[in-house]
Amino acid sequence: MELWRLPAPTVSRNGGQLDSDIWQFFKISLELTGHQSGSDNWPTEGQLDQLCRWTSGLFVYAAVMVKFINNSRQGAREQLNTLLQLQEIGGCGRKTLDLLYTLILQGAFGDSKPEHYNKVHSILGAIVLAVNPLSPATIATLLGFNTKDVLSSLLSVNPLLILQGVNHPVQLFHESFSDFITDPTRCTNQRFHISPPDHHLELLVGCLDFLNLVLKKNMCKLPDSVANSDVSDLKERAEKYINPALQYACMSWHIHLINTHTTPVHAPTITPTLRHFLGTKFLFWLEVLSVLGTVRNAVEALQAAVDWLEVC
Numbered sequence: 001m002e003l004w005r006l007p008a009p010t011v012s013r014n015g016g017q018l019d020s021d022i023w024q025f026f027k028i029s030l031e032l033t034g035h036q037s038g039s040d041n042w043p044t045e046g047q048l049d050q051l052c053r054w055t056s057g058l059f060v061y062a063a064v065m066v067k068f069i070n071n072s073r074q075g076a077r078e079q080l081n082t083l084l085q086l087q088e089i090g091g092c093g094r095k096t097l098d099l100l101y102t103l104i105l106q107g108a109f110g111d112s113k114p115e116h117y118n119k120v121h122s123i124l125g126a127i128v129l130a131v132n133p134l135s136p137a138t139i140a141t142l143l144g145f146n147t148k149d150v151l152s153s154l155l156s157v158n159p160l161l162i163l164q165g166v167n168h169p170v171q172l173f174h175e176s177f178s179d180f181i182t183d184p185t186r187c188t189n190q191r192f193h194i195s196p197p198d199h200h201l202e203l204l205v206g207c208l209d210f211l212n213l214v215l216k217k218n219m220c221k222l223p224d225s226v227a228n229s230d231v232s233d234l235k236e237r238a239e240k241y242i243n244p245a246l247q248y249a250c251m252s253w254h255i256h257l258i259n260t261h262t263t264p265v266h267a268p269t270i271t272p273t274l275r276h277f278l279g280t281k282f283l284f285w286l287e288v289l290s291v292l293g294t295v296r297n298a299v300e301a302l303q304a305a306v307d308w309l310e311v312c
Contacts (some may be wrong), residue, residue, distance in 0.1 A: 001229060009091060015135070019055070019057045020114075021059075021236045022052050022055055022057065022059060022062045022237055023049075023052045025062055025063075025066075026048050026051050026052060026062060026065075026066070027043075027048055029066045029070070030043050030048075030066065030069065030076070030080070031043075032269070033069070033070050033076045034151070042077070047080065047084065050084055051065060051080075051083065051084075052120035054083075054096050055096070055185075056096065060097075060174050060176060061096055061097055061100075061292060063098065063173070063174075064100055064101075064159060064160075064173065064174065065083060065100065065162075067158070067159035067173065068103075068104060069083065077247060082103070083100070086099050086100070086103065087112060090283060094186075094203040096115040097176060097180070098180055098186050098187075101160070101177060101180050101181070101187075101188070102189065102192070102308060104157060104159050104160060105157065105181075105192045107156065107275055108120055108153070108156040108157045109191060109192065111157070116157075116228075117191065119145060120147060120152060120153045120156070121192075121194070122143050122145075122199070122202060123139055123143070123145070123150055123153050123154065124157070124181065124194060125194050125198075125199030125202060125203070126139045126142070126143060126199070126202075126203060126281070127139070127161070127170055127172065128172070128177075128178045128181060128182065128194055128199070129194070129196055129199050129200055129203065129256075129259075130203070130248075130252075131248070131251075131252040131255050131256075132169070132248070132252075133170055133171055134170065134244075134248065135165075135166065135167050135168055135169050135170065135244060136150045136151050136154060136163075136166045136167075136170060136190060137150075137166050137245075138244045138245045138248060139168050140171075141210065141243075141245035142203065142206040142207060142210055142245055142248070142249065143202070143206050143265070144206065144209075148164060150230050151166060154170060160172065160173055160177050161173055167244075181193065181194045182194050184192075196259060197259065197260055197261040200256040200257075200259040200260045200270065201256070201260045201266060201270070203256045204253055204257050204270065205259055205269060205270065205282050206249075207248070207249035207252065207253035207256065208249075208253055208270075208273045208274060208277050209273065210245060210246070211246075211249050211250065211253065211277055211285065212273065212276055212277055212280070212281060214246060215246075215281040215284040215285060215288070216256055216284055217283075217284055217287070218240065218287065219241050219242060219246075219284065219287060219288055219291075220237040220240075220241045220242065220287075220288075220291050221237065222234075222237070222291075228290060233272030234291065238291050238292060242288060242291065242292065246288070247288075247292060250285055250288045250289060250292070250294075250298055250301075251289070251292070251294055252296070253301070254301035254305065256299060257270070257274075257304050257305065257308055258304050267312035268311070270308070270312070271308075271309065271312055274305060274308065275308070275309075285298075286298060
């Protein structure tokens with residue numbers, strides 16, 4: 001991925017060529033943190049030089065570093081010292097970002113119990129692989145988690161995300177994180193690595209289970225024998241009766257099916273759930289797609305289902 005490189009001129013500081021705009025960004029952002037915590041003369045110019053040199057002129061690196069320093073219970077000073085110690089490992093450019101992402105993930109996963117580790121892993125997989133960004137509430141619904149647990153897990157990786165509330169979609173702070181965590185040659189710690197087929201499978205099962213649970217006839221309580229175009233409050237009914245999780249599951253389950261490995265190993269997990277959905281919820285699903293104005297999705301979805309069932 002081509003990351004945004006600032007077109008600013010460079011200045012010579014302490015014998016090294018450093019990007020002046022990035023240096024000023026570090027200075028303003030971290031001095032504000034220092035003033036808020038009652039720390040004067042922090043960070044030092046030498047520390048700013050080190051941080052700036054480590055970014056290789058890429059603003060996204062600087063932005064993630066500032067989020068890392070400012071969003072921690074450990075305190076900004078300790079976080080900054082941790083970053084500076086990482087420099088001793090060596091590397092710059094993309095390697096710098098990979099080290100930083102790994103450090104943040106280590107803090108999120110820690111030495112947690114397997115159930116916590118699996119939960120964080122699933123939540124990160126949903127954020128990275130969802131067809132469109134999902135809110136914490138929707139992630140909780142589709143994966144069968146408590147919303148508070150999802151929020152807690154997201155806060156542990158806050159430097160990597162843009163969080164705006166329980167019902168607002170979670171955005172990646174930068175797409176480079178998705179590239180990192182799904183690439184086993186970069187995210188070499190298998191505890192953190194997201195395998196796309198595996199997590200597409202998890203999202204697929206979550207979508208189908210939810211649809212099998214909640215879909216029913218006439219979800220939006222429309223009048224009998226009336227075309228959707230004749231229902232004046234159709235949009236309001238859709239917003240009331242089709243929550244974001246149901247909308248996502250109806251429109252996106254087949255995309256996760258397409259991206260799941262079509263192998264007999266996964267058949268026992270998917271095939272019974274898929275057959276139940278097609279056999280008992282098919283018409284109700286079409287009704288929802290009709291209300292949402294996305295019936296065309298059904299063609300691609302059914303083809304994906306047929307392709308899967310023919311193989312498995």
